[in-house]
Structure formats: structure tokens, C-alpha cells
Amino acid sequence: MGTKKYSPRRKQAENRALAISSNTISWFVFQIMEWFSKNGRNFSWRKNDYPLYRVVVTELLLQRTRAETVDRFIGIFFELYPDWLTIARSKSANLQKALEPFGLWQRRAATLRKLAIAIKSRGGALPESPEELGTLPGLGPYIVNAVLLYRENRPEPLLDGSMARLLERFFGPRGLVDIRDDPFLNIIARRVLQESEVSPLSLNWGMLDVAAQICMPADPRCEHCPLTKRCPSSTCAK
DNA sequence: ATCCGGTGCG
DNA sequence: CGCACAGGAT
Numbered sequence: 562m563g564t565k566k567y568s569p570r571r572k573q574a575e576n577r578a579l580a581i582s583s584n585t586i587s588w589f590v591f592q593i594m595e596w597f598s599k600n601g602r603n604f605s606w607r608k609n610d611y612p613l614y615r616v617v618v619t620e621l622l623l624q625r626t627r628a629e630t631v632d633r634f635i636g637i638f639f640e641l642y643p644d645w646l647t648i649a650r651s652k653s654a655n656l657q658k659a660l661e662p663f664g665l666w667q668r669r670a671a672t673l674r675k676l677a678i679a680i681k682s683r684g685g686a687l688p689e690s691p692e693e694l695g696t697l698p699g700l701g702p703y704i705v706n707a708v709l710l711y712r713e714n715r716p717e718p719l720l721d722g723s724m725a726r727l728l729e730r731f732f733g734p735r736g737l738v739d740i741r742d743d744p745f746l747n748i749i750a751r752r753v754l755q756e757s758e759v760s761p762l763s764l765n766w767g768m769l770d771v772a773a774q775i776c777m778p779a780d781p782r783c784e785h786c787p788l789t790k791r792c793p794s795s796t797c798a799k
Numbered sequence: 800a801t802c803c804g805g806t807g808c809g
Numbered sequence: 810c811g812c813a814c815a816g817g818a819t
Contacts, residue, residue: 623815630806630814664805664814701817721815728814738800741816769815778813780809 571744573734578748581732583756585791589731590757590764592787597767600774604632607766614644616711620704621673622663628773634662645685648677662754672699687712702741716761718750723772724765728753730776730794 618638622631642648642660648656653670660666660673675698676735680687687708688694694705706717718724724742728749737743753768754761775786781796789795 578810620815621817625803625814625816626805627807627814661805665803666805668803668818692813699817719815722813723815765815773815 566626568571570736574743574745575748577733577736578745578752579702581749581752583752585732586752586756588791590753590759593767593771594759594764596771596775597763597785601763601766602628602770602774604628605635606632607762611711613708613712615639615709617676617687617700617704618642618673620707621669621676621699622660624703627661627781631663637662645677649681664753675699697780710761711767714761716751716754718747718754719765720746721769723776724750724768726778727768727772727776730781731788731792733793784794 594618606615616777619631619635622635622638638659642651642656651674651785653674656674657666657670660669663669679697688697691705691709694700694708695702700708703719707719709715710717710719720740722740725735727744728746729735733745735743736745740746754764757764771787775782776788781794782787783792783797785796786792786795789797
């Protein structure tokens with residue numbers, strides 16, 4: 562069938578991702594994990610028994626919002642809204658007010674309310690399959706991956722703008738404009754997570770932290786980067 | 800392809 | 810000041 566999956570541009574991007582050697586991948590993973598063990602950030606949602614409700618809400622709040630900002634106010638929010646049922650029953654004005662510190666509060670209140678009601682009507686639990694998860698309001702590919710990652714420890718990437726920047730600088734440019742359905746980035750990210758015995762959560766966090774603290778959009782700190790020796794984009798002299 | 804939004808940092 | 814922020818819906 563003539564779906565876009567078989568467009569030449571897609572195919573070429575796939576091949577480019579598959580052509581990267583597994584040695585390069587494992588070196589990348591090792592460097593990230595070594596850096597992460599010393600320099601990883603410590604956010605309140607990076608705990609073992611962090612409830613799934615909190616995972617989803619936290620990821621919604623992290624969209625287009627600095628992690629440090631979310632971390633500062635998320636405790637207060639969860640005191641007010643400890644579960645889906647509380648959100649489903651909440652007054653819209655109160656919910657909006659509680660979301661103000663995070664920004665995007667109008668959309669977020671609407672999304673959270675819709676999601677909470679949808680979950681409530683399903684008996685209070687999230688669906689099992691990725692396909693069903695993706696049908697819930699507010700759950701796009703990123704949050705679906707996050708649920709699979711946190712809930713089942715599946716090796717799914719938290720492929721956001723930051724991780725995309727890191728991967729592109731080290732492995733090469735994407736094939737499509739949109740990160741979400743770019744085959745190059747998605748294949749590389751999954752190879753990174755699957756071709757190693759490392760904890761998928763830690764590895765995701767490691768990539769996000771290197772992206773945020775070292776591999777920033779402008780003026781990256783290549784001199785402190787664990788990847789600089791083999792990074793094609795490094796501005797450091799070798 | 801556009802919009803949503805306040806915040807923090809250079 | 811201007812930009813970037815752990816995306817998703819329309």
C-alpha cells in the first residue's frame with residue numbers, strides 16, 4: 562500500500578540509522594552512563610515507586626516546560642490533586658489556578674480534566690496496550706512511551722526535542738521535520754536502549770541530562786561532554 | 800504548520 | 810531582550 566512508511570525518504574533515513582555500527586552505539590551508551598552516574602540530576606519523579614498517576618501528570622507538565630520549574634511546584638500540585646478522581650471532580654477554575662506556576666494552564670487544565678474523566682470511565686486504570694493508550698486525550702507518542710517505560714521497564718525512548726538534538730549531533734540528522742515520526746531518530750533511540758543491558762530509565766535520564774546540561778542548543782559545553790571524542794559536531798580540538 | 804505561556808538564563 | 814523549555818491537538 563502506498564503509505565508514507567514506504568516513501569523513499571523514510572527508507573533512506575531507516576537505512577542510515579541501521580548503518581551505524583553497534584560498536585558506536587555501545588560506546589555512546591557507556592559514556593552516557595558513566596557521566597550520568599556522577600552528574601545525573603535528581604528530580605522528585607525519579608524514584609522507584611513513583612505512582613503511574615504521577616508519571617503521567619508529571620510528563621504532561623514537563624511539556625514545553627523546564628524540568629526544574631516542574632520539580633519546584635509539582636509537590637504542591639499533588640497535595641491538591643492526589644489522584645485522577647480528584648481531578649475529574651475538580652472545579653475548572655481551581656484546577657487552572659493550581660496549574661498556573663507551570664504555564665500553559667488553560668490547555669493543561671482542559672487536557673487533564675478530559676484525561677481524568679476518560680480514565681475514570683475506564684474504571685480508574687490506564688489501558689495496557691500502546692495503541693489504546695494513544696487514544697486517550699493528551700497522550701501522544703512521547704507520554705505513551707513514558708508509561709511503557711515507567712510501568713513495565715520497557716526500553717522505550719523519551720524522545721523529545723532535547724534527546725533529538727543530542728542524537729542528531731552525535732549520530733547524524735533526522736530525515737523528516739517532525740521528531741515524532743522520524744524513522745532515523747526513532748530507530749537510533751531504540752537501538753541505543755535495546756543494544757545494551759543498561760536500565761532503560763537510567764539511560765533515558767542520562768541522555769536527557771547530557772542534552773540539558775552539556776549538549777545545549779546554543780554554545781554546547783563540548784569541553785565537558787563525555788561524547789566529544791567521537792562526536793562529529795564537537796567544537797573541541799582533539 | 801500553528802498555537803499554547805510563563806519563566807529562567809545569557 | 811530573545812530564546813528555549815522532558816509535546817500534543819487542531
